[in-house]
Amino acid sequence: MKNIFISISIFIVVITNWHCSTQKLKETEIHNSERRVIEDMIFVEGGTFEMGSKDGESDEKPVHNVELDDFYISKYEVTQNEWQEVMGNNPSLFLGDYLPVEKVSWNDIQEFLQILNAKIGGNYRLPTEAEWEYAARGGNKYSDYKYSGSNNIDEVAWYDGNSGNKTHRVGIKKANGLGIYDMTGNVWEWCSDWYGENYYSESSSSNPQGPSNGTYRVLRGGSCV
Template sequence: MTENQNQPREYDAVLGGQNPPPIGAAVLGGISGIKSSLASPIVEVKIAALSEALKYGDAGLDLIIGVLKDESMSVKIAAYSLLQNREYLNKKLHMPNYLPTFEFDAITVNFLPLKNSCNRHSAHFFPEDLGNGIVLEMVRIRGGTFMMGSPSNETGRYDCESPQHPVTVPAFFAGKYPITQAQWQAVMGNNPSKFKGEKRPVENVSWDDAVEFCSQLWQKTGKKYRLLSEAEWEYACRADTTTAFHFGEYITTEIVNYDASDPCGYTAGGLYREETTDLGIFPPNAFGLCDMHGNVSEWCSDRWNQNYNGAPTDGSSWETGKEDYRVLRGGCWASECIGCRCATRGASPASNRSSGNSFRVAVASLSSSS
C-alpha cells in the first residue's frame, strides 16, 4: 500500500488547520494552534492544549476560561483544575459556579415522629469516573468557622468532646457517600465487606486499608485523595447546624440506620436492622452529604486524643496523639442513638477491621499539585 505523504505521522509537527492533530503530536502556531486544538472533537487533544495555553499569559488564560463552558465534563474539570488555584481569577469568576450542581431536600426533625420542615438546597460537585460505569461523586464543601465538640448540656455527651472550640475549615471536596463496595472493587479489585451489596458501604476495612485506597485512587486519577480530618468531618456533618444531629434534636430509624432497640433521650425507639443499608436511601444534610449519621462509622485521618486541648484550629489533621489509634466518627448500624451524634468521637487501632467501620474520601483541589 502506498503511504499517503500528506498524512501526518505520530510525531510530526502540524500547523493549525481543519483536521485535528494526532494525539501526542506537536502543534505549532502559538495561540492559533491552541485554538485549533481546543476546537478538536477529541477530548485528549483539548486537555493537552489547555496546559499549553498557560504559556501564553492572559491570552492563554482567556482560552482556558472559555473552555469552562465546554460540554465535556472531563475538559471542563481540566480547565477548572488549572484555574482554581489562581486566587484573583477564583474571586473574579467564582470558580465553583462552573462546576455542575445537584438539588436535594434536607429535613429538620424537631418533634417525634414528625418531620418538622423540608428545605430545598443545591450543591456543586464533580463526578470522578472510576471506569465500568462506576462514578465517585465529590461534593464541594464551602469553607467556614464552626464550634467543634458538644456543649456541656448535650445529652449523652462524653468528656472527650470538650472543650468546645472554634475551628476554621478551608473549602474542600468530600464524598457524597462513604465509599461503596462497587467503588472499592473498581480501585482495589476485591470486596472485603461482610454485608454484600454494590450500593452498600464497603466495611471490614482498617484505617491502613482506607489510606491505601486513597493512595491507589490518587494514582488512578491524579488527584490527591485522602481521608477527612476529624474537624472537616464534623464541620461537614453539622452543615451549619448546632444541634445533636444535623437534622435536629431527635433521631428516628426512618432517616438513620442505627440500633434503636434501647431508646434514649433522642429517640422513641424503632427498627434495628442489624446490618448496613444501601447508601443514599436516607435524606442528606444541608451540604448534600448522605449517611453522616449511622450505617457505618467513618475513619478520619487524625490520631486519637482524649480531649481537644491543643487540637488544631485550622481544620487540619491532628498528627500527635495515641500511637496507632485513629479517630472514627458518625456511629454505625450497631450504635445507639447517642453514638450517632455530630460530636460523638470514637477510636480504634489503625489495623482493626470491623463490619461497622468504613470511610469517605476528601480532596482539597482538583489539581494534582495541591
C-alpha cells in the first residue's frame, strides 16, 4: 500500500552486525534522537515458529512453520521527534514528540531509512512480515498470548475501546516478553513484504521475504481507531 496515508508507523529492524558499524561513529556525529534509534534495539534470537492463524482470515492461513535468523528490532514505534531529525518534517495528524509518526507511506519510510543509514553507517530496514509476527509473539519464549504480551488487550494496546480515537505516547502500555511495546494497537506498522493473498500456502520456510511483486505492502498490528 505505497500511497496510503492513515495512522501507520514503523518498527525498524537491522541484522546482527549493527553494533560494528555504529561503534565507528563519533558522539558528535549523531543527534540525540538518532542515538535513541540505535540504543533502543532489542535482540531477537532466531528460531522456528508457527506463523499464521487457524481462526483468522483466509490470508492468514494455513498455519505453517517458519525458521528465522537472529535479528534486532526497535523496542518502540519510530517517534515524531526521531522522524523530524532525520527527515526535517513531520507529516503526522496527532502531534507530539513522543507520539508515533504516522501518515507515512511505505516509500516515505524507504527514504527515511536511506537517510538514516547514510548518517550512521547502519543497515536498518523494515521487518519482514515473518520477523514482525515472531517479534510480536515474543519469539519462542513468550508466545502463548492472544495479543502481543498479554491476553488482556487493555494491558498492551491502544485501540478503539480505550484510545479516545487518537494515538498515544510510545511505550506507555505493557511491553511483551521481549521488551517491545505497542505491537498491538496504537498505529498500524509497515512490513517490507509485498502482500499476497495466498502467499502463506507457498511461502519459503526459511527467512521468507514475501512475494516477489504485488500491488500492496503488508500492514500489521492494528491501530487506535
